[in-house]
Amino acid sequence: MARPSSIPERPQTRLYLITPPRIDDLDAFAGQLEAALGAGDVAALQVRLKPADEATIRAAVTRLAPIARRHDVALILNDRPDLAADLGCDGVHVGQSDASVASARRLMGSAAMIGATCHDSRDLAMEAAEAGADYVAFGAFFATDTKETTHRPDPEILSIWQQTIETPCVAIGGITVDNAAGLALAGADFVAVSAGVWAYPEGPGEAVRAFNAVLAQAWEAASGRG
Numbered sequence: 102m103a104r105p106s107s108i109p110e111r112p113q114t115r116l117y118l119i120t121p122p123r124i125d126d127l128d129a130f131a132g133q134l135e136a137a138l139g140a141g142d143v144a145a146l147q148v149r150l151k152p153a154d155e156a157t158i159r160a161a162v163t164r165l166a167p168i169a170r171r172h173d174v175a176l177i178l179n180d181r182p183d184l185a186a187d188l189g190c191d192g193v194h195v196g197q198s199d200a201s202v203a204s205a206r207r208l209m210g211s212a213a214m215i216g217a218t219c220h221d222s223r224d225l226a227m228e229a230a231e232a233g234a235d236y237v238a239f240g241a242f243f244a245t246d247t248k249e250t251t252h253r254p255d256p257e258i259l260s261i262w263q264q265t266i267e268t269p270c271v272a273i274g275g276i277t278v279d280n281a282a283g284l285a286l287a288g289a290d291f292v293a294v295s296a297g298v299w300a301y302p303e304g305p306g307e308a309v310r311a312f313n314a315v316l317a318q319a320w321e322a323a324s325g326r327g
Contacts, residue, residue, distance in 0.1 A: 113320030114285035115144040116312050117271055118174075119295040120161070122151050127164050134165060137298060137305035138172035141313040144291055145214075147194055149179035162188045175214055182208040182215075192216065192235070197225065202232040216271065221254035223262065230268040237262075238293065241274020242284060246296065256287035263288030278311045285319035292316070 118137065124130045137143065146169045148161055162178060166188070169176040177192040178185040182205035185193040192214025193205050200208075205215050216236045217229035226237040239254050239262075262270045272289035277297040284292055294312065301308030 111290075114281075114289050114316045115142060115291050116309065116316070117145045117147065117291040117293040118143055118298060119147045119149050119179075119273075119293055120165075121295060121299050122149060123153070124150065124161060127161060131164055131168060133299065133305045134168050137309050138168065138174055140306035140309040143172070143174050143309060145175040145177055145192075147177040147179055147293070148190075149194075149295075151179075155184065158184060159188065162190065166190070177214060177216065185209060185213070194218070194238070202229050202234045206233050221258065223258060226262065226268075226270070227266070230266060234268060236269040236271050236291070238271040238273050240272060240293070242272055243275025243277075243280060245275035256284055259284065259288040263290075278308065278315055281312060282315050282319040285316050286323055 134146070146165070148158070148165060150158055150161060158178070158181070162176070166176050175191040177194050178188070178190045179194050180196065180199045182193040182195065182200050186209045193209060194216040195202065195205050196218040197220070202215055202217050206213070209215065214235045215233065216238060217234045219226040219229060219237045219239055221239065226239070229237050239258055242254060242256065259270055259272060269290040270288070271291040271293050272284040273293035276284065276292050276294050278301070281292050292312070298305050298308040298312070301311070
């Protein structure tokens with residue numbers, strides 16, 4: 102998930118998938134994931150199960166990791182750098198109440214991808230970037246049922262970040278095929294999506310195709326190709 106350069110030169114915004122907070126049938130979800138990752142470009146998959154015990158998380162990572170790697174998609178675990186390191190994940194995403202970026206780096210090593218939740222705060226994002234985060238996540242930009250949210254940043258935060266800081270930024274929260282383009286145009290390097298893919302009426306594969314088309318159109322518009 103390397104940082105694209107500034108618009109218009111940078112590549113188009115990419116899709117960052119997040120699992121549903123609960124997976125009742127792991128084999129069935131594995132089939133959905135296979136369909137999603139086979140349908141178009143996806144940069145990363147974050148395994149985010151809340152609430153879930155350690156055994157459930159381990160089972161999910163063990164089942165889903167081979168699918169992600171078969172499609173060259175980075176596998177990121179939410180919250181638990183200790184488990185991420187133990188399970189051989191490509192990275193970990195930490196929230197403000199989780200392990201610090203620095204401690205996650207110590208546990209996972211220099212090659213791991215470390216992301217940090219920064220809500221609506223450039224100050225938190227700069228602290229994370231200075232601590233060595235590989236990306237920072239802003240949100241929630243829209244209402245979402247996936248998790249309880251209290252922060253609602255303006256998309257301008259993405260534009261300002263894009264223009265001033267090299268660390269990639271991820272937009273998260275209630276993102277759908279219908280509203281993703283605005284965040285891409287504002288400067289999101291990646292859009293993180295959960296229900297917008299898994300609950301898509303035509304299925305996860307069609308959702309990924311639709312997101313890729315919307316993000317491509319946004320990039321073409323930003324770069325003057327559209």
